[in-house]
Amino acid sequence: MEHIGSLVRQRARIVKDQSRCKNRIWHLLMYNGLETGFKDPRKYWSSAFIEKLRTLTCSSIALRTTLDMAIEEYLQVRKTLKDTTKAVRKLSRTDSFSKIQEILQSTPGIGT
Secondary structure (H helix, E strand, O other): OOHHHHHHHHHHHHHHHHHHHHHHHHHHHHHOOOOOOOOOOOOOOHHHHHHHHHHOOOOOHHHHHHHHHHHHHHHHHHHHHHHHHHHHHHHOHHHHHHHHHHHHHOOOOOOO
């Protein structure tokens, strides 16, 4: 049971890492006056938004490199979060946890 808690806590840490990556990119854009054309990209970072970031015109090679590295870091964290979420979902479908999960999810606001 303790290892399951570790997996869920690890997922929570990865979610925070993803938020940090987004904040770093957002700060980089604002600090350098780069406009994305998206109204509120903080809600959901779609593939179209990521592609827009990759094609932004930057004032220097150093800024372009910094932005590209930040985007790649974000994409790696996003993939790790996806894999971790799949692991939690897979675990939640096992016989030993399906009943517990059913009881917990009967409470409004509680998900997998």
